Amino acid sequence: xxxxxxxxxxxxxxxxxxxxxxxxxxxxxTRDAYAIVVSEFMLQQTQVSRVLEYFPRFLxxxxxxxxxxRATPRQVRESWEGLGYYRRAENLHRLxxxxxxxxxxxxxxDPERLRDLPGVGRYTAGAVAAFAYERRVAAVDTNVAxxxxxxxxxxxxxxxxxxxxxxxxxxxxxxxRRRAVWEFNQALMDLGATVCRARGPLCSTCPVRTACRTxxxxxxxxxxxxxxxxxxxxxxxx
Ligand code: SF4
Numbered sequence: 293x294x295x296x297x298x299x300x301x302x303x304x305x306x307x308x309x310x311x312x313x314x315x316x317x318x319x320x321x322t323r324d325a326y327a328i329v330v331s332e333f334m335l336q337q338t339q340v341s342r343v344l345e346y347f348p349r350f351l352x353x354x355x356x357x358x359x360x361x362r363a364t365p366r367q368v369r370e371s372w373e374g375l376g377y378y379r380r381a382e383n384l385h386r387l388x389x390x391x392x393x394x395x396x397x398x399x400x401x402d403p404e405r406l407r408d409l410p411g412v413g414r415y416t417a418g419a420v421a422a423f424a425y426e427r428r429v430a431a432v433d434t435n436v437a438x439x440x441x442x443x444x445x446x447x448x449x450x451x452x453x454x455x456x457x458x459x460x461x462x463x464x465x466x467x468x469r470r471r472a473v474w475e476f477n478q479a480l481m482d483l484g485a486t487v488c489r490a491r492g493p494l495c496s497t498c499p500v501r502t503a504c505r506t507x508x509x510x511x512x513x514x515x516x517x518x519x520x521x522x523x524x525x526x527x528x529x530x
Contacts, residue, residue, distance in 0.1 A: 293464040296444045301503040303465060307472065309499035310479030315340075315486070318347060320478065325399035325424035326357045332416050332423075333384045337377055340485070346375050357397055360388035383411025401425035414459075422477045426470040430462035431477050435484025440465075442488060445505035 314320070317340070319331035330350060334343040353371055354360040360368070365385060372381035387410045391399055399420065400406050406417035418431035432440075437458050441448065444461070448454040462480075466473050487494045493510070501507040 293460050295464055298444070298503045298505065299465060302443055302500055303467065303476065305500040305503055306479045306483060307467075307475060310475055310482060313482075313499075314478065315482055318344070319423070323424055323426075325401075325420060326360075327351060328420055328424040329387065329399060329416075330384065332419050333380045333411065334375060336380060336416075338375060342375065346372075354388075357388045357391050357399070360385065361392040380411060386410040387412070399424070401427055403427070403429050419477070422474060426474045428466055428468075428470065428473050430459060430466060431481075432458050432462045433481070433484075434490075435488075436462060436480045438490060439480055439484045439488045442493070442506035443500065443504045 319328055322328065331343065331347055334346060334350075350371055354363060363371075363385065365382070368381050368385045369378060372378060375381075390409055391397060400409075401421055401424070403414075403417040403421045406412050406420055407414065412420075415431055415433050418429045419433075421427040421429045422431050432455075440446065440458055440461055446457070446461075448457055465476070467476050483498075483500065487498050493507075495501055495504075495507040495510045498504065498507055501511060
């Protein structure tokens with residue numbers, strides 16, 4: 293895929309910002325695939341601040357995939373109480389049992405094999421492969437999709453073709469080195485969650501503004517200030 297002309301400068305600015313400003317999150321200080329799976333399940337549809345409460349508690353109670361696989365459905369549900377979307381807890385429990393039964397307790401590093409597990413879609417498979425195993429794969433969630441759409445001024449079709457183009461672009465943007473891939477994926481998520489928010493993007497102080505097609509347009513027209521006012525009080529996930 294041919295990269296947009298602002299791709300290189302965007303990547304450089306994004307990584308530079310991330311290395312200075314990365315959020316300190318406990319699932320970023322580990323490469324334990326099980327812990328990363330737990331964090332990814334919890335982060336679906338849930339604020340980071342809530343997950344920060346539940347994540348260490350859950351891991352204290354179920355420190356390994358074996359511990360979780362031996363729990364009863366009722367115990368797992370109790371541990372999830374308050375996080376909501378209990379379907380995630382059920383899927384996580386089923387995943388743990390499948391890993392122990394069919395994968396000798398080892399979570400696969402291949403996104404295709406990860407996608408065969410209960411509750412694991414394309415995004416979660418990419419995130420686990422990238423964050424636990426530093427595999428060179430993209431992970432496109434709504435935050436990342438929004439950042440890419442704005443930075444590259446994309447006009448996308450709807451449905452599957454939209455997904456296809458976003459994933460293709462995210463994959464083509466990945467750095468070559470594994471460690472840089474890990475950082476790049478994390479950085480995209482941080483930018484989408486804290487700066488390039490769904491409502492009220494902070495374009496005037498955005499670290500990638502000079503490489504962003506939307507940001508340049510908004511800041512020159514004063515649109516960012518309007519967007520900020522509109523977005524007051526919004527609470528980005530992840
Ligand atoms: S300049 Fe604005 S639109 Fe572009 S990435 Fe930053 S916050 Fe998002």
